[in-house]
Amino acid sequence: MPLEVRVDAIRYLAEDTHAYEFVSRSGIALPTASPGDHVDVHLPNGLVRQYSLWELRPDRYVIAVKRDPASRGGSRFLHEEIRVGTRLLVGEPRNHFSFDLGATHSVFVAGGIGITPIMTMVDHAAANGMSWELHYATRSNHTGFTEALARHGDRVRFWGSRTASQPLDIAALIGSSDPAAHFYCCGPESMIAAFREAAQAIPEERVRFERFGAMPVESNHNGFTVVLARSGRAVPVPPGTTILDALLAEGLDLPFSCQQGVCGQCETKVLAGAPDHHDQILTDDERASGETMMICCSGSKEGRLVLDL
Ligand code: FES
Known part of the structure; x- marks a missing residue:
């Protein structure tokens, strides 16, 4: 059953990207979320959209939503219609992008808004003394994302921004990484494709990826x-x-x-x-x-x- 929540705060995170904080309307505690989880958000316009949790907090679900110019009503509706106080339904946290807490080392690769599901993983890894590194490809130097990542110091390497203009070479990165590491990627389709190709020789259970935007649904051509x-x-x-x-x-x-x-x-x-x-x-x-x-x-x-x- 979806949970009844209220929008408790909306924060500016980055250009065209807001964090929405949902708290329980009844006062009953929300089910606990894990790193990499997402929730279904049931919008008043009838759409149901999945958004990654941006922070793991005991009393609320926090999602980060970038306004997509091609939005069919999900991110556009959230940015234009949702206000502090709006009542919504959200699903319990779910996960198709599981984080292995027993990994000896974790290599995270993210591009743009694809940082959102990875953010809860790196926060968890840092808080629990795990070994990890994040490679973040972004065009901008000063976004809420880069500011939030700055707290992790040199474990985070930025690629493609104005000051670090070198592009990220995923094949070289994976080729030079600890072969026993676990690898995670979230970003645009081209990044996912390069990641999957570069990680072909790595056992499937140590390679995880998640797209931040859905691929166009294939139509059935023959019937x-x-x-x-x-x-x-x-x-x-x-x-x-x-x-x-x-x-x-x-x-x-x-x-x-x-x-x-x-x-x-x-x-x-x-x-x-x-x-x-x-x-x-x-x-x-x-x-x-x-x-x-x-x-x-x-x-x-x-x-x-x-x-x-
Ligand atoms: S309805 Fe979401 S995977 Fe089919």
Whole structure:
């Protein structure tokens, strides 16, 4: 069940980026959050959006939101309509970007607003005497992010800013790092792609990444049929439609939130067929197993897909 909260404070963090602080409306303590967690924010305009926690504080959830010029109503609505005192619903903290607290050394790579999920990890690592380093690619020298990171001294290295204009070479960084380290990355698509390529030889359990923006949802170009195993019903998914949309149109009551393959709410068990994965959550091994899929964005490589619904 979503939690009833009130906006207790809004802070300027960086250009076009605000921190929103949510406190419990009932006075009942909010569930504890962990490093790398995010929360679903249910906006009064009906949208549900996922935002990383920017700080871990016992009495509140703090998210950082950059206004996206291409926003379809999430960040734009927060920046334009949300005020101190606004009542909202937020989901309990969830995590698709887990931080290994037992790592001998952690290497964090972040770009721009991608620092947000990593911030709680580095704060936790610093507070608990862990070994870590952060490489942050940013165009600006003076943002709330750089100021917040300054407290960590030379564990944080800035790349691409006006004073440190050298670009970050992710392949060189990973190639010269402790091979037993754990690696984390959040940033734009080009950064994630370079990170994944550079980390190919590292065991999957030591490589974690999270996109800060959803990839465009792939449309289904050919059309296929989904069979609902529990009833035997066959539902056509026409070209250009998602499985989720086709099933909702048939009247099914299904869990979903982001509709962009980033939240995991629509994950569904696959009983037969070959899913065409386009989500941002499953690992390569999970994709290869074909056991589950995100029906909001993924399709089928074959004409028939049987789901555990
Ligand atoms: S609804 Fe969020 S992953 Fe499908």
